[in-house]
Amino acid sequence: MARLPKLAVFDLDYTLWPFWVDTHVDPPFHKSSDGTVRDRRGQTIRLFPEVPAVLERFRGLGVPIAAASRTGEIEGANQLLELFDLVRYFVHREIYPGSKVTHFERLQQKTGVPFSQMIFFDDERRNIVDVSKLGTEWCYLHLCPEWNESSNPNSRTRDICKGPSWTLTSSPVEEPHLRHKTTGNQEGIFKCICKLLKCICV
Numbered sequence: 001m002a003r004l005p006k007l008a009v010f011d012l013d014y015t016l017w018p019f020w021v022d023t024h025v026d027p028p029f030h031k032s033s034d035g036t037v038r039d040r041r042g043q044t045i046r047l048f049p050e051v052p053a054v055l056e057r058f059r060g061l062g063v064p065i066a067a068a069s070r071t072g073e074i075e076g077a078n079q080l081l082e083l084f085d086l087v088r089y090f091v092h093r094e095i096y097p098g099s100k101v102t103h104f105e106r107l108q109q110k111t112g113v114p115f116s117q118m119i120f121f122d123d124e125r126r127n128i129v130d131v132s133k134l135g136t137e138w139c140y141l142h143l144c145p146e147w148n149e150s151s152n153p154n155s156r157t158r159d160i161c162k163g164p165s166w167t168l169t170s171s172p173v174e175e176p177h178l179r180h181k182t183t184g185n186q187e188g189i190f191k192c193i194c195k196l197l198k199c200i201c202v
């Protein structure tokens with residue numbers, strides 16, 4: 001029998017959607033008559049395109065899902081989860097500033113799931129480093145440019161990296177009003193995560 005994680009934990013900014021909710025868009029958000037989600041200025045807000053399929057896949061596998069975000073825009077982040085109809089996927093939401101070690105410790109207390117049986121998806125190396133020390137499986141979604149981390153500020157590749165030895169790429173999102181964009185022909189995050197699940201199953 002394949003072993004799946006007992007809890008999948010997702011960051012929000014640059015993991016579910018291609019922006020920082022406290023910087024690149026303007027809350028409050030609303031859903032317009034045509035069904036699109038927009039911010040206060042009327043700009044269209046979108047998820048990374050494969051996100052609903054990824055979350056549905058985890059739910060279909062019976063893997064509970066939680067959110068762990070250190071954004072200071074708590075109300076706006078929760079509002080987007082509701083407007084995109086993603087709340088139904090999350091059994092727990094830890095959304096507040098601070099080290100993600102705190103987020104995970106609270107998730108462990110609430111769920112009883114050992115850290116070693118959680119998998120964590122995040123785009124910031126500092127969070128991956130902190131949480132990996134707890135023994136959590138991790139998946140680094142790298143969206144360039146990251147001016148505080150990337151050695152190649154001209155890169156626009158969004159990669160999924162599990163450990164140092166291999167990299168998987170996801171599909172791009174283009175939003176002209178967002179400061180950071182991805183380009184190029186890349187493989188979908190849904191296919192990548194299916195591959196990742198195969199790799200971590202024993």
